[in-house]
Amino acid sequence: MTIGSKLAWDDTVLPFQLDHSDVRGRVARLDGVLEGILSQHDYPPAVEALVAEMALLTALIGQTIKLRWKLQLQVQSNGPVRMIATDYYGPEEDGQPARIRAYASFDRDRVTDGNPFDQVGDGYFAIMIDQGMGMQPYKGITPLAGGALRSCAEAYFAQSEQLPTRFALSYGKSREAGGEEHWRAGGVMLQVMPKAGAHVSGEGGSGEGGLLSASDLVEGDEEENWNRVNFHLDTVEELELIGPSVAPTDLLVRLFHEEQPRVFDAQPVRFGCTCSEDRVRQSLSIYSAKDIEKMTTEEGLVTADCQFCGAHYELDPKSVGFDAEDPPGES
Structure with missing residues (x-):
């Protein structure tokens, strides 16, 4: 595949629907977004992997929010990685890119090699949606469980939304011939189409610690459809997820050609931060x-540093605070 066609799918999220099975989903590819996020910090490899996974989940989940809305994913834990925060800003107008930023707070002396998820201990995974001025923000949380951040996201949708959801993700450093090593990530999200009035009764589920899982939420034809599309997704290879040699449209045909896949307009995403001197003030x-x-x-x-993009601000102390003697813009 030529460089031009490769770049056409980098940093995009492609929504799709499987008409035969009433399942919707998204395919995401991140390249420059991850470079923008991770190049701002000197993270250990395990922390880089966690931030990459969170950014990929954020891109897949965030594609559904409306214009000018904000989605935030957050992990809080008592482990070596104390917090991971990601923000997804919906496009300002139709056709414009969405923006993603992310950072992690961690205790470098406690971070170890091995499974990145081992760097988070007990805590919670949260999803927050801010619809803008005058609207009450939404927040849902679920315990950290399942051995991966994607498992936490699946548990969130089962618990809080009662929507069977599945993620297949791949991320890591790659090197193209003659190029430098850099981060890439790709993934697929599947979700049963929501039905009015859907509700699960009873106590507990089959997941870790009694959490609900996708299998607790489907039955009959819906269960058969869900199991079938997940069987197809289980055949995906890591390089197919990351690309760049396989376009997302080709991947959908390869995996789900019997499910009548239908794609919609792709959403471009970019690394972007909203910090500014005005916000600091x-x-x-x-x-x-x-x-x-x-x-x-x-x-x-008075100095301030943005944790997301590394921007550094220096302000005259007389110009800040509610007792400011010389506010900016006044003479």
Whole structure:
């Protein structure tokens, strides 16, 4: 495949529907997005892998949110990796790219080699949706369980949305002939089409710790369809997920040609941060002059660093806080 056709699918999410089985899904490919996220930090390999997995989950889940909405995925744990946060900003207008950013907070001395999921201990996986001014944000959480972040996301949809959901993900560093090593990721998300009034009664499920799983939510023809498409997805190879040699459309035909796959418009995604000096000033506006004085460095500045993109801000302490003597823009 030529370089041009390869790049056509990088950093995109392709939504699709399997008409024969009432299953919907998305195929995602991330390249430059991951480079933008991971190049900002010096993460150990295990932390890089966790952030890459979270970014890929965020792209797959975020594709469904509306214009100008914000989706956030978050992991909080008592393990070596204390927190992972990702943000997905819906496009400002139709046809524009969505934006993703991510970062991790961790204790470097406690991080070990091996399974990346071992770096998170007890805690929770959360999904939050912000619909904008005047709207109450939505938040749903599920315990960290299942041995992978994708398993936590599947448990979230089973518990909070009662939607059977499956992720097949692949991510890692790759090197093209004559090029430098860089991160790539790709994945498929499957989800049973939601039905009005769907609800599961009873206590507990078959998942770890009694959590609901997809198998607890389907029965009859729906169960047969769900099991069949998952059988097909189990045949996917890692390189098919990551690409770039197999286009997402070709992958869908290879996996699900009997399920009558139908694709919709692809959503481009980019690495992007919303930090700005104005936002820093706004966050400091709740502090008094005495508080600001405690934050002032020996050089006579108030500084702030963005955890997501690494941007560094230096502000005159007299111009920030609710006691500001010389606010910017005033003379």
